[in-house]
Amino acid sequence: MEKSGLNLKATELRLGLPGSESPERGSDKNGNAAVILSLKSFVGSGAKRVFCDATDADAKWVFSVSEAAAGRLFSPRGGGSSNNNNNNHGKVHVGSDSGLGGPVLEDGNGACVAAQSPKPVMMVQDKKSHEIAPSKAQVVGWPPIRSYRKNTMSSQSSKNDDDSEAKLGLGCLYVKVSMDGAPYLRKVDLKMYSSYIDLSSALEKMFSCFTIGQCSSHNVPSRDGLSESRLMDLLHGSEYVLTYEDKDGDWMLVGDVPWEMFTDSCRRLRIMKSSDAIGLAPRAMEKCKNRN
Amino acid sequence: MESESKRKKESPNTAELAVTASFPDEVLEIVLSLLTSHRDRSSVSLVCKDWYRAERWSRTQVFIGNCYSVSPEILTRRFPNIRSVTLKGKPRFSDFNLVPPNWGADIHAWLVAFAAKYPFLEELRLKRMAVSDESLEFLASNFPNFKLLSLLSCDGFSTDGLAAIATHCKNLTELDIQENGIEDSSGSWLSCFPESFTSLEVLNFANLTSEVNTDALERLVSRCKSLKVLKVNKSISLEQLQRLLVRAPQLEELGTGSFLQDLTARPYADLESAFNNCKNIHTLSGLWEAVPLYLPALYNSCANLTFLNLSYTALQSGEFAKLVVHCPRLRRLWILDTVEDKGLEAVGSNCPLLEELRVFPADPFDEEIIHGVTEEGFVAVSFGCRRLHYVLYFCRQMTNAAVATIVQNCPNFTHFRLCIMTPGLPDYLTNEPMDEAFGAVVKTCSKLQRLSVSGLLTDLTFEYIGKYAKNLETLSVAFAGRSDRGMQCVLEGCPKLRKLEIRDCPFGNEALLSGLEKYESMRSLWMSACNVTMNACRRLAKQMPRLNVEVMKEDGSDDSQADKVYIYRTVAGPRRDAPPSVLTL
Numbered sequence: 116m117e118k119s120g121l122n123l124k125a126t127e128l129r130l131g132l133p134g135s136e137s138p139e140r141g142s143d144k145n146g147n148a149a150v151i152l153s154l155k156s157f158v159g160s161g162a163k164r165v166f167c168d169a170t171d172a173d174a175k176w177v178f179s180v181s182e183a184a185a186g187r188l189f190s191p192r193g194g195g196s197s198n199n200n201n202n203n204h205g206k207v208h209v210g211s212d213s214g215l216g217g218p219v220l221e222d223g224n225g226a227c228v229a230a231q232s233p234k235p236v237m238m239v240q241d242k243k244s245h246e247i248a249p250s251k252a253q254v255v256g257w258p259p260i261r262s263y264r265k266n267t268m269s270s271q272s273s274k275n276d277d278d279s280e281a282k283l284g285l286g287c288l289y290v291k292v293s294m295d296g297a298p299y300l301r302k303v304d305l306k307m308y309s310s311y312i313d314l315s316s317a318l319e320k321m322f323s324c325f326t327i328g329q330c331s332s333h334n335v336p337s338r339d340g341l342s343e344s345r346l347m348d349l350l351h352g353s354e355y356v357l358t359y360e361d362k363d364g365d366w367m368l369v370g371d372v373p374w375e376m377f378t379d380s381c382r383r384l385r386i387m388k389s390s391d392a393i394g395l396a397p398r399a400m401e402k403c404k405n406r407n
Numbered sequence: 408m409e410s411e412s413k414r415k416k417e418s419p420n421t422a423e424l425a426v427t428a429s430f431p432d433e434v435l436e437i438v439l440s441l442l443t444s445h446r447d448r449s450s451v452s453l454v455c456k457d458w459y460r461a462e463r464w465s466r467t468q469v470f471i472g473n474c475y476s477v478s479p480e481i482l483t484r485r486f487p488n489i490r491s492v493t494l495k496g497k498p499r500f501s502d503f504n505l506v507p508p509n510w511g512a513d514i515h516a517w518l519v520a521f522a523a524k525y526p527f528l529e530e531l532r533l534k535r536m537a538v539s540d541e542s543l544e545f546l547a548s549n550f551p552n553f554k555l556l557s558l559l560s561c562d563g564f565s566t567d568g569l570a571a572i573a574t575h576c577k578n579l580t581e582l583d584i585q586e587n588g589i590e591d592s593s594g595s596w597l598s599c600f601p602e603s604f605t606s607l608e609v610l611n612f613a614n615l616t617s618e619v620n621t622d623a624l625e626r627l628v629s630r631c632k633s634l635k636v637l638k639v640n641k642s643i644s645l646e647q648l649q650r651l652l653v654r655a656p657q658l659e660e661l662g663t664g665s666f667l668q669d670l671t672a673r674p675y676a677d678l679e680s681a682f683n684n685c686k687n688i689h690t691l692s693g694l695w696e697a698v699p700l701y702l703p704a705l706y707n708s709c710a711n712l713t714f715l716n717l718s719y720t721a722l723q724s725g726e727f728a729k730l731v732v733h734c735p736r737l738r739r740l741w742i743l744d745t746v747e748d749k750g751l752e753a754v755g756s757n758c759p760l761l762e763e764l765r766v767f768p769a770d771p772f773d774e775e776i777i778h779g780v781t782e783e784g785f786v787a788v789s790f791g792c793r794r795l796h797y798v799l800y801f802c803r804q805m806t807n808a809a810v811a812t813i814v815q816n817c818p819n820f821t822h823f824r825l826c827i828m829t830p831g832l833p834d835y836l837t838n839e840p841m842d843e844a845f846g847a848v849v850k851t852c853s854k855l856q857r858l859s860v861s862g863l864l865t866d867l868t869f870e871y872i873g874k875y876a877k878n879l880e881t882l883s884v885a886f887a888g889r890s891d892r893g894m895q896c897v898l899e900g901c902p903k904l905r906k907l908e909i910r911d912c913p914f915g916n917e918a919l920l921s922g923l924e925k926y927e928s929m930r931s932l933w934m935s936a937c938n939v940t941m942n943a944c945r946r947l948a949k950q951m952p953r954l955n956v957e958v959m960k961e962d963g964s965d966d967s968q969a970d971k972v973y974i975y976r977t978v979a980g981p982r983r984d985a986p987p988s989v990l991t992l
Contacts, residue, residue: 256503256910257885258771258801258828261560263586263614267719268769301778304723 288378294322294355294386305378311370318357322386356389435461445470467491472930474512474536475955478979479520491530491555492521498933498973499883500908501535502560505935505971507959509986513537513563515545516984522549530555537561543568547575555581555609562588566596566615573599580633581609594619594642600627607631611638613662613693618642621650629654638662641695646674652681661685663693666701666720679704692716699726709733716741718767728753739763744779744801751784755791763797764788771801771828782809789816796854797822804835805862810844820852824859830886830911833863840864846871849879859883869893873900881906894918898925908933916943919972923947926954931975939969941992947974948992955981956992 288305301321308314357369360383369377369384439462442448452462468491471477482489496512498505514536521528528550538561546553553576558564566589572582573596597612597619607627612619619642628634628651637655639648643664652658678701682688688708697720709715712734718741722730727746731737737758742750744766754761766780782805789795795817805827814820825844833840841862849855849871856878860868864887872879873896880903888894894914897907898921907929915938926932941958948956959971981991 254830256500256505257830258768258826259503259883259885260768260771261502261586262504262588263560264718264767265771304725307723307725 290359290381290383292318292321292384292386295388295391297322303384305381310374311377314369315357318384318386355386357384357386359384432457432461432464436465440465440467443468464488468530469493471495473975473977474517475979475982476930476975476977479517481978483520483524487524489521489525490528491532492517492525492528493532493534494536495534496536496561498908498931499535499906500910500933500935505910507986507988509537510959510989511537511982511984511986513539513542513984515539515542518542518545518549526550527552529553532557532559533561534559535561537563538568539563540565540568540571544571547571550576552578554578554606555583557581557583557585558587559583559585560587565590566592566594566617569612570596570599573597574601577601577604578606579604580606581636582607583609583611583636584614585611587614589614591615591617593617597627598623602626602630605630605632608633609636610634611636611662613638613640615640616642621647625650625654632657634658636660636690638692639664641665644668645678645701649674649678649681652685656684657687658685659687660690660714661688661692662716663691664695666694666697668701675701675704679707682708686711688712690714690716694720696720697722699729702726702730705730706733710736712737714739718743718765721745721769722750723747724749724753731757734758735760737761739797741765741767743767743769745769746780747778748780748784748787751780752787755787755789758792760794761788761792762794764792764795765797765799766801767799768801768828779803782806785809786812789813793817794819796820799824799826799859801826801828803828804832805841805844806834806836807839807841807843807847808834808836810841811847814847814851818851819854820848821854822857823848823852823855824857824883825861826859827862830861831863832861840867842867842871846875849875853878855879857881860887861885862887865889866893866896869896873897876901878903880904882908884909884912886911888912888914891915891918891921895921898922904928905930907931909935909937911936913938916940919943920947923951926951926974927976929976931973933971933973934969935971937972939972940967941969942967944969944972945992953977957985958990958992959988960990 289302290305292301292303303314303317303321305314308317358366359369359377359381360366361380362382366385369381372380435458439448439451439458442451445468448462448466452459463486465488466486467488469482469486469489470493471482472495474494474496494514494517496514497510500506501510512535514533522545526549529552531546531553532555536558538558543564546556548571556572556576556579564587569582569584572579594615594617600607600623604627608631610627619640621643624639624643628637634655635658637651637658638660639651639662641664643651645664645666645668648663652661682704685708689711691705691708691712691714694717697717699722709730710733713736715734715737717727721743723745724747727742727750731750731753735757738760740754740758740761740763742765746753751766754764766784768779770779780800780802782802785798785800785802786809789812793816796819798820799822802825805825810825814823827841834844841860842865844862845858845860845864845868848858855876858872858876858879858881860883866889869888869892872882876882879901882897882901882904884907891914893912894909895918897904898918904925905928910933912934914934919934919939920943922932944956944958948954953976955975955977957973958969959973961970964970985991
């Protein structure tokens, strides 16, 4: 995949939090600026956590939703502060594995490629809320699991991590799914699904604030073919879009390629706010329509 | 057996009159030798001196729940004919690294006493004891009739010690090594069983990781025709497993090795047929790294399964559901929470005979990934499995209403261990404490013997426990309660309480000292990270000389605080083998 021709440095966007000062532009240990990140720092570096490493943030990131809605984000079954301690006060902190989204460009192969538009502020962890909830690893002997079980399970899962997030076993293909604003990740086995529709309904159940419901009220007619899958429907104004990171580390919109090609190349999924994909939507639709 | 002894007990007067004339001791001893329950035997020994004497001569098995409650000398003096000993050592929280190393519970002094007084010792079952290779060598060399060794959650030994056992114990029938802190240097111990050795009935080395000589294992399995239990370790591949199964079709309990291998069609068919040939398998475990592809080889075997242990196998809900459909006779199930609520629904739908369920967390320390099971899975199981009476459930959210429904469906709980993994988490729907959940448990489940509580809890929970849990014997509490009153309610209310373990609760001296006499009727009390002071412990020790009061100090903590307190009744006096970090008051 040709990247050098894209001259992304020139197209880098710099964004700040609404209502905050522009963050310090110190360097992280890789020498990358904390805020400005070029495509280079993602492609092939394998540095999944570069944002979190880079930021020493104290900045809080607050979703512009009501607390009640924030509550619903946390717990698919509604209500309360659920999985977080009450001290969270409805603030959202993003898991450090949240992916990146950005404008979609077309590369030479006709696939839609998401170039990186730096959104580091979204990755900023709410340190305070992390300190409030005692990290489980810090509480000695809790949860009460025998050392033998701890050692056995950790040696099994470290084997999984070696396959960098997509665990390829015989007959299973686990990828992590993150959703912007939700404090947890899920894992799905892509081999369990045979189409985008299967996958999207499974994800809908997992993240039930995933607003497919909203989009069906838009009455977008679905034609045959992948480009008109329900996932593409989401681009028409619902709150979230589904993106994935492929083998080359590029972020793409889900739904553009044949299902088998998708499962072969998908390493990670991210449900991101469509407002962050504003540059994405019309271009993607146009490009894909043009291809058809 | 029990009714016999009861009838005798009911008419002590007539018995006492008649016994000297027509009821010789020998007859009584023979009758009593049929009693096996150690609690019954304890009751019998309290009836009168003659019965005490008869009981002590006829007792062959002894169970010691706290190795420091009695000494080897006292034991051997009272019971001259012991063949089987069960010993438990460290406090249970040592499993979770809360007890300092070198705390004690060393088996060696016991073995030395047994070598002198019980040279015909046959069985030794140890839990949370410190066992060295020297002790294992001593054991192997000094007891010619030795038959059964079971080590659970012990530490301090290596595979060298096992080699000594294999080499010298000519009459060994059972070697059961489970979840120990063992130094696994090599698998050659297994080759130490002599070729003439054929008596093995139980072999469990799933704990170990190093490779064993598979030829030696095959030969061993072939010549031990009475082998009923075989649990191998991860190093054994599927193909090797198939060869073992073919040599031991009589197996009743099987622990597989790694279930991950590239099997082509022919070896897979062989595996399946090997499983089908083992018609007596009722317990299945192991299945390390199981991949769904090969699970169907088990389907036929699952029809008769009563105990399935998948607690080291990360199965997703779909593949687990497909498996559990084939297990209609399941009574005990241990799984990982990777099966999620959907997997538990499948359990509810397919396992009407289920009595015990344990759900372990696959990623207990990973804060980002939250999957696992919720209250819904537990509720689903309770609707389908009305005989459920033992549960251990790790989850990340729970509601009072769900627990109320669960115990309504399953009122026969004897063991209810619920671990909501974030400390102090309230009902996630109502944001209220989880008091009503545990209130429902103790009110509904009158047979409850063991309870572990979690989540956000006020003193109300403990009021409920004290008021309703009349059969409760073991209670585990963490990050709960508001004041001393909580602990006091329990100490005042639960007549059968034997073990109380508390960590990180706001219970202080008043609570501790409210239980003075109570502690003599209990096996032990553990309190750590509470509000107990050294002075209160000293006072307790002074007033209750038949209790050992031990305090473990943390480095750098306030001198007046008693960080970890372990109190237990004993007839052996204060122990002399405590390390410097443990103070006996």
